[in-house]
Amino acid sequence: MVYTISSPNLAELGCWGVNLMHWFGRLAELIEDWVYLIRRDGWRSALPEVGWAIVTLPCRHIEFIVLARSLLEPLPNLQFGIALEIRKFGLADLNLARQINRPSEARAFARRLDRGHVGFLALHEGQPAGYAWACAEIDPTLERVNLKLDPGDVFCTDAYTASAYRGRGVQAALTLARLRLFRDLGHCRALVTIEVRNHPSLAVWRKVGAQAIGRMTFFRIGPWRRVRYTVEGIE
Numbered sequence: 001m002v003y004t005i006s007s008p009n010l011a012e013l014g015c016w017g018v019n020l021m022h023w024f025g026r027l028a029e030l031i032e033d034w035v036y037l038i039r040r041d042g043w044r045s046a047l048p049e050v051g052w053a054i055v056t057l058p059c060r061h062i063e064f065i066v067l068a069r070s071l072l073e074p075l076p077n078l079q080f081g082i083a084l085e086i087r088k089f090g091l092a093d094l095n096l097a098r099q100i101n102r103p104s105e106a107r108a109f110a111r112r113l114d115r116g117h118v119g120f121l122a123l124h125e126g127q128p129a130g131y132a133w134a135c136a137e138i139d140p141t142l143e144r145v146n147l148k149l150d151p152g153d154v155f156c157t158d159a160y161t162a163s164a165y166r167g168r169g170v171q172a173a174l175t176l177a178r179l180r181l182f183r184d185l186g187h188c189r190a191l192v193t194i195e196v197r198n199h200p201s202l203a204v205w206r207k208v209g210a211q212a213i214g215r216m217t218f219f220r221i222g223p224w225r226r227v228r229y230t231v232e233g234i235e
């Protein structure tokens, strides 16, 4: 079955004020992140990312691929480049999120924990190397998409590997940990949306046997946003 859904957003529902407040809140978060990145990594390293974020602030258009991995099929046994300890994310780890990535992530993780989302943290010799999250219900204010989940679906989201550890299997290990947990909880399908140009992330999901089932277009002008997606359901 093929279906196309244009996700409702707060503006379309007549809540312009709420949408605008959300946008200004996000802007304040971004500025805090930029200051943090510049202080931590220096101007030269932070400039490409900060510059790109500023350029795309007024308007953004992103194409995503929607991938699915059946949890009813056996999961692969993969070898990883380094020894990793993978454990569930807890409240005590919020500062590690800030350390691996940025302050807005630590805040988002607190909200995820509050909503019962499950996060995994990867450590190498005690050092945080990456994280990845999953949830059975989508909160559009956190995911910024409103993908329709069927009963038994789990949505895999917010994955990151610290640059020093990339290409060594950290994200493959975290992805397998998420798939195993939700399979054991009785879920039957994992979904993920990945930007079309994010080749490392697509490589991770292909490695665990996911298949593209659709496309999604994210379009934003200022605080107004629209997400359209076409997904081919698994028969």
Ligand SMILES: CC(C)(COP(=O)(O)OP(=O)(O)OC[C@H]1O[C@@H](n2cnc3c(N)ncnc32)[C@H](O)[C@@H]1OP(=O)(O)O)[C@@H](O)C(=O)NCCC(=O)NCCS
Residues within 6 Å of the ligand: 130, 159, 160, 161, 162, 165, 166, 167, 168, 169, 170, 171, 172, 173, 193, 194, 195, 198, 199, 200, 201, 203, 204, 207
């Ligand atoms: C995407 C990301 C999470 C991958 O993490 P990682 O720990 O490096 O992933 P892994 O080491 O498990 O696997 C990376 C795979 O991508 C491949 N890869 C790396 N760079 C690539 C490139 N430019 N083109 C194609 N494949 C690439 C690697 O070869 C590896 O595949 P292999 O094991 O078959 O060789 C990491 O790059 C990251 O944090 N990026 C920034 C945030 C992000 O994009 N998050 C995901 C949002 S969906």
